[in-house]
Amino acid sequence: MLDTELKNVKNICIIGHVNPDGDCIGSALAVYNYILSNYSDKSVKFYSKNYNEKFSFLNGFKNIDENDNEQIIYDLAISVDCASSDRLGDFLPYYKNAKRKIIFDHHETNNLISDNSIILPKMTSTAEVIYGDLDKQKINKQVAECIFTGLIHDTGVFRYPSVTAETFECAAFLIGFGINHSKIIEDSYYSVSLNQQKITAEVILNSKLAFNNKIIYSTLTNEQMKKYKLDKKDIDGIIAHLRETSGVIGAFFIYQSGANEYKVSMRSKSEKFDVSKLAQKFNGGGHILASGCTIESNTPDIFYMFEDEISKMLS
Numbered sequence: 001m002l003d004t005e006l007k008n009v010k011n012i013c014i015i016g017h018v019n020p021d022g023d024c025i026g027s028a029l030a031v032y033n034y035i036l037s038n039y040s041d042k043s044v045k046f047y048s049k050n051y052n053e054k055f056s057f058l059n060g061f062k063n064i065d066e067n068d069n070e071q072i073i074y075d076l077a078i079s080v081d082c083a084s085s086d087r088l089g090d091f092l093p094y095y096k097n098a099k100r101k102i103i104f105d106h107h108e109t110n111n112l113i114s115d116n117s118i119i120l121p122k123m124t125s126t127a128e129v130i131y132g133d134l135d136k137q138k139i140n141k142q143v144a145e146c147i148f149t150g151l152i153h154d155t156g157v158f159r160y161p162s163v164t165a166e167t168f169e170c171a172a173f174l175i176g177f178g179i180n181h182s183k184i185i186e187d188s189y190y191s192v193s194l195n196q197q198k199i200t201a202e203v204i205l206n207s208k209l210a211f212n213n214k215i216i217y218s219t220l221t222n223e224q225m226k227k228y229k230l231d232k233k234d235i236d237g238i239i240a241h242l243r244e245t246s247g248v249i250g251a252f253f254i255y256q257s258g259a260n261e262y263k264v265s266m267r268s269k270s271e272k273f274d275v276s277k278l279a280q281k282f283n284g285g286g287h288i289l290a291s292g293c294t295i296e297s298n299t300p301d302i303f304y305m306f307e308d309e310i311s312k313m314l315s
């Protein structure tokens, strides 16, 4: 689809979701590098903010553009890994005003308007969706590194049930370019600062079990983040640690995202405990096993709001 869409356009922009994760950054830079190395007659920009420096080894990272105030009408806007218009954040106008809009995504709940799209909810990652669409002959080492990064971040390094034989075939193809797969996994997925370790420990220490130990939840405030000199982009790994607790089916991580605003990250270990349905009831969204929503509140003690729905889901 991408090669066809590129035929008659000159100016292209790529936009991911706010607070981009590894899949978002990897997918966007995969498309960026693919266009850059195969279509030298075209200009391409990737807009993002609040991205994590741990992805700086990816080619094109230093060219990420944060300017949300350019007076440009793009021929083609490409949305990656983003399920709704509000999640495009400050860059929404570039998408809205573009002459043509396309989407690569794997969120069941995607409701963005587009002219063309590949949205495959069963896929592990947007990175794997993009891999499926690209001309394999035109993939190079830089593109391979970006796709691989997206792949490992949205599969928890090949752990989640969404991983298929095709996922491993994709990874095998990418590793065939001689990418340093071990270093990418170590540096971009596992490696964290000591303060990140400490804040994770604090969140786990404060966690509580509910519903006969089937659910774990914990909270984090801005004050705690300040104490460790961390912000939102430094805490995206915490929910995975809560989820690892044995016996638990669902994990909930509530963290402050504004003066009176809290984000709720939800993880499930069972397709029967569909957290995307739960998130949707609170105007959020995501996947069956990984979703989130935002709640207006002046206190982090909001877990009780979900209790009725959780009890219905568990019965």
Ligand SMILES: [Mn+2]
Binding pocket: 023, 024, 081, 106, 125, 126, 154
């Ligand atoms: Mn994703």
